[in-house]
């Protein structure tokens with residue numbers, strides 16, 4: 221057997237919890253043969269000894285199944301050196317955000333964020349992408365919500381991205397939007413704790429190894445919250461700005477401030493706030509009720525001195541549209557929520573001229 225054939229065997233070994241193999245993840249560093257058998261060197265950034273041991277076992281078993289012997293499976297757990305990076309690390313007095321890279325395939329990159337989960341961030345990101353597309357913009361949507369990647373469901377994507385090799389991945393496409401999502405690569409019931417070490421690797425791949433068509437806007441659906449994961453994600457590339465999604469309750473609004481602070485740390489302007497589930501529209505009589513509270517988004521936007529880009533009502537139709545894989549902007553473009561999304565898109569286009 222030669223190295224290429226061993227590499228093919230390693231392609232059958234998925235990283236625990238993921239539907240992607242070690243080779244596609246770029247974890248295989250070296251394959252060598254000695255009199256004793258094969259020595260496989262992997263690079264896996266993880267401190268979870270139990271998982272690393274399970275991985276070693278999987279590699280050994282996969283080789284044995286094909287009649288080959290693995291003499292050593294060596295796993296380097298230090299982060300791999302990124303090409304072109306100074307090996308001694310950044311100079312002490314340098315601002316780390318000076319290294320943020322511009323994403324070369326999009327004129328503008330906008331992050332959609334929320335201080336906490338469940339406020340409808342992904343619904344907003346998906347409909348915003350659609351609303352921009354309906355105004356003639358070419359759009360990509362990158363779902364980086366490692367905890368609950370929902371973009372494939374929101375768009376009803378059945379055909380996942382085509383992975384030609386480790387460095388050639390074609391994004392999925394639906395309603396003219398280019399789509400990449402953690403959801404295409406993560407097994408649904410895999411423990412969240414296993415996902416952490418791979419987040420940055422996937423983001424790097426989404427940015428460098430995906431064959432994107434040039435686009436006007438790239439929308440990032442960030443994971444909810446304002447912790448380290450979010451911070452390191454937005455550190456990866458230069459954003460034009462962020463849209464913070466909130467609901468009108470005071471508690472959710474407190475998170476808006478945290479979100480704004482996070483973006484300030486990475487020198488990213490907050491383009492505005494979107495208040496979701498602002499009011500309830502009765503499906504029978506059309507009456508509007510402010511079931512949470514009224515005017516919270518408005519107050520918060522004035523306090524932070526950023527625009528309130530728009531309010532989206534809580535309606536059955538918004539939810540049903542998402543559940544059936546066709547965002548409301550596409551399924552009912554004349555509906556009130558769709559019109560509100562369209563106004564938000566118009567504001568963003570004005571804020572970010574070509």
Ligand SMILES: Nc1ncnc2c1ncn2[C@@H]1O[C@H](COP(=O)(O)OP(=O)(O)OP(=O)(O)O)[C@@H](O)[C@H]1O
Pocket residue numbers: 334336337338339340341342343344365368370443444496497532533534535536538539540542543
């Ligand atoms: N304006 C709305 N009207 C009715 N339902 C909505 C609205 N916005 C979001 N939803 C529903 O609320 C649920 C949560 O929405 P979504 O997944 O977009 O939230 P999220 O903030 O991205 O959540 P996560 O914590 O998973 O990131 C979904 O079932 C969605 O259809």
